[in-house]
Amino acid sequence: MEKKIRVMLSKVGTDTHDRGVKIIARALRDAGLEVIYIGLYQTTEQLVQAAVQEDVDFVGVSSLNGGHMTIFPDLVEGLKKAGRGDIHVLAGGVIPQHEALELKQRGVADVFRAGTNTGDVVNFIKAHAH
């Protein structure tokens, strides 16, 4: 039996708008992926710990507050340090185009900016899961 793709989703810090991340969660679930949404007010440390513990394939954060240039590099670094650099980091939210490119250079697997179709996120995950 094929192992289900496991995706962890989260919000980090005081950025509490969760409409988008919940929509993504539902879309991924409807597409047959296993989704763990760990909720609001997480630190990147807590998120790394949770992702490793749950042995997920992808971890995604919706960032709407402008904290993305700290959150995502910290997440990539944290997972590497924990020996799980293989977990793909996905970024979403309000991220300027040039910073999205920079984040990808710094190890984020892909950036799904506000306005992305949920189908695109599903397709990316399915294409990159091993």
Added chain:
Amino acid sequence: MSTNAQIKEAMQAWESKYAADFSNERKKEFVTESGIPLKRFYTPLDLEAKGFDFLKDVGFPGDYPMTANITATGYRGKLWEPTQYSGRALPEESNQLWKKMVEAGTNTVYMAYDLPTQLGYDPDHPRAEGEVGRVGFSACSLRDWEIAFDGLDLNKLGLYQVLNGPYLFGLACHMAIAEQQGVSREKLVGIGQNDILKEHIARNLYIFPPRQGLRLVTDSFEFVAKNLPLYYPITVSGVHISASGATPVHDATVMLSNAFSYLQAAVDRGVDIDAVGPHMMFVPCFDHYSFYEEIAKLRACRRIYASVLRERFKAKNPESWKARWYTPQEGSSLHKEQYLNNIVRTSIYVMGAALAGSQTADTRAYDEHFGIPTDEAIIQGLRAQHIVARETGITDVVDPFAGSYFMESLTKEMEERVLEGLAEADKRGGGLACIESGYFRKIIAKDAYQHQRKIERAEFERVGVNIFRSPEKEDKPTKVYRTDPAVERKRIESVQELRRKRDNAKVAKCLKEIKGLAASPESSQNNLFPAVFEAVKAYATIGEICEELRSTWGEFQAPSALT
């Protein structure tokens, strides 16, 4: 004069004549955002079908059931108050911006705080790191207020504070500055957001568990009712409910449900409904893209609210029957693509808010998707309000849609659906139970998902987003506001200096008093506000005051269940 029978006959002839055109319209079905079907044309027959009665359902402006307006003269008597949500990290920067805006034409300072302030943390709290001053005014003490309001005359200016969990702190600061400026309590004009229930449903900037959050709200109601005749200690939100995905029917249902929960809590404590009723205000949602429905929604809500206050709560004072709208534009109704289009969206929103009879309005700025607004963008929003108010003539007639076959039918339809939603909430144990069980969150999340699918299928059309898109290059404003990261250090130094210079024995005494009251059962005798007021005047900080409450009541931990 034509009878309904004659109209019916004529209509049937018309339908036969144009049957081919009718089957050739742009869409198979025309529905509102809430899914209410819209006919192509409305007639007296529709009012008859709905059982419409002019005197019962509309009446006259200023009188029960308030459908048309809460005042007899509407904008002929007084234009709505134009305001713009604004704040900058440092007190002196906020001061400069607010002075600029008063000069540009507003009499209300609509205060945007940073997230640490909204969550009751001082700038040097670990959880404040990276967030100090980033999205608004970093205000942790009365000292900050003294700087921010230097040269701003509270005799002439109203304040609206977007503060929820720590609201008592903000109310205390306002009153303390007013005292310093010699403004009497009878003249003090202020509004507080202070809608903690919507934080637990949608916005998520809660601090304490819901019951304690509600206790603080009731404390503020009690105090304001006795001391501040021109004050509104709450604006019950529909806009945040909508922003997290709710349809107009649902954002109205949850908004009214929460209002009734607040009023019931006050009444349960023994506060007279007519002491509180005149001090209620709302921040309802008005989205430009559901134009007619939103107008009908606000008319229906005025009628429902008046009815519940008079019939269920037995309010006798007509001022208690009035749903006051402080209508804000929702940021999620604007888009980053072709961002100048947002100026048009804002103008349409203002027109709608005016046609719906708002008492106060505020817009989002065209650079909404790029950062907190620049000064220019904020003032542009104010100008949109001035143009609609002064150039269009919309303000010359009270409730111009009154009696419209379409608008009265749609208002009735909205009323029916909202009443149904409220009845369902009652069946499930009432508004508070629906919050605790996650029922409201579930409805909203479902609406959000459906909305997203409709956007993705272009069933909901958005110019520049899913239709009339630009080539791949993204345009963005030449000027975007970014908070200087150095402000965090400045704010930390400032609060640490304050703590060195003030009378710390006095502060400690005040904080101990707060803690004692918080540990005591909720009651009028244990109202926290007077103690918070003393603490604020002694220069206790927002973080210190909230820490007394946090350590006594605990912090709210939301279940991370995916609803």
